[in-house]
Amino acid sequence: MKDLIIKNGLVYDPLNNIDGEKKEIHIKNGLIVDKVNGDAKVINASGMVVMPGGVDIHSHIAGTKVNAGRAFRPDDKPEDSNEKRSKLTRSGTGWAVPSTWVTGYRYARLGYTTVVEPAMPLLKARHTHEEFLDTPIIDKAAFPLFGNNWFVMEYVKQKDYEKLAAYIAWILKTVKGYAVKIVNPGGVENWTWGKNVNSLDDHVFHFDVTPREIVESLTKVNEILQLPHTIHVHANNLGHPGNKEHTIETFKAVEKIKSKDGREESFHLTHCQFNSYGGTNWGDFESGAADVAEYLNTHNHVTIDAGQVVFGKAATTTMTADGPWEFALHHIGGTSPWGAKPGMKWINGQVEGESGSGIVPYFFNPKVAVNAIQWAVGLELMLLIKNPWQVFMTTDHPNGGPFTSYPQIFRWLMDKKSRDDVLLNKCSKKASEKSQLKDIDRELSLNELCVMTRAGTAKSLGMTDRGHLGIGAIGDIAIYKLDPKKMDGHLIEKAFTLAAYTLKDGQIVVKDGEITATPIGTTICAEGKVKDSIMEAMLEDVKAHWRNHYSINFANYAVHDAYAPKVKIMNGV
């Protein structure tokens, strides 16, 4: 591969304190270097901004539930979502949940180069990795689900943190995972009995543990293992009016647990918008974002991502490992582009003793008060939390809307006029009455946006080789046609919709919004170490349980290396 020099661009590299400086970037053998000597290809980025490639911390792009979501929505293939094949690219389709190949292309066109699939059932990890292989260009990582797992709850009950650490280390290696994902801790296990949990101190049947104990124990063990990312939590009571209290209680539950050296935070709450509601029922539903933001503004052990809602022309496909929530959503129904209350269809899944899932199509309608308030809550969180290193931009794709809506959200964050236009002219007036959005004047700078979409997410994930443009970083770079001195809402959205250039490992993969190369991405994994003797003792427990409770042979459980031919292990320290 030819050496590369990017010249004349305005560089945004917050991890290296570079905020819109004209600076050359040199790339050799896929890595950023101080200087290349001799013959090099030059990209003239005059009139453009240069940033690290985007790093999406939470986006459901691969695995059994994503694929079930594709099959579930034959209507999710509007004409303009069809992509023809070209000499380089395969065909594909899907608006809310695109097919695998176009997922890779669409992320690359946005200038994103790393994406995390945040809910991988252990037993079905192979499917996730198979789809990763069919998702070109971008690097991928997957978070295995631990919050309702039989072994996790057994060890939590016994307070055996050493064996719990061994189990997590073993699973991460066995399923090629990256971090500890917790979804509605205890609630999905109770769902197998048709119930849920609704407080941190509710009881999980059979195991007699509580959501609080599950969250605390996994946070402790995550830090014992020195994993690169914190635990990544989808809290209890997601989607319910008044859930902000529970959210803040969950933050408090881990306040005193010390994080590993070199990382301030110990807890990540994902798609926080869905957990930042005030009121007591759907009638007096209101934003609770200000209280959640206030907590983050005074505590540094928590990071969140937004889970922003967008108003699509069509229904999105919600999908989560939170089975009981999807059951509730299926009953809530809502409006849709096809008419009122279509009698929402619903899929429920159960993965043996490991986890569950659910899928429901859902239409976010700006004229529906609750939906309009939800839209405002996500933006409030991203604008009221002062430190951009604590709050990241996501839509919980496809739950709040597809990732292809990101440029529209950047516009709302960076331009008050654009968001006020939606708030005051398109939304139910409840959105301005029941949130503080209309009074927020903050407009994010390019530097802050860069933190919330790449530098901050890479840092939170502990992926030290990306999210910045310092020497030694991988050559994952996005270049956008945008003049920081002449920005308005329209220009911001336009520039971020189609990158002028996207570079993956130093190779130009997008030029003027067109795909120019389709390398396979790397699967990023993390490993934690425990003593051999503890690992052996834990495996004895696992094997004893296995014979009677698992439908597959122990030897067939692991995801073999052939499923992930290009792997990179991130070490925690």
Ligand SMILES: [Zn+2]
């Ligand atoms: Zn999610």
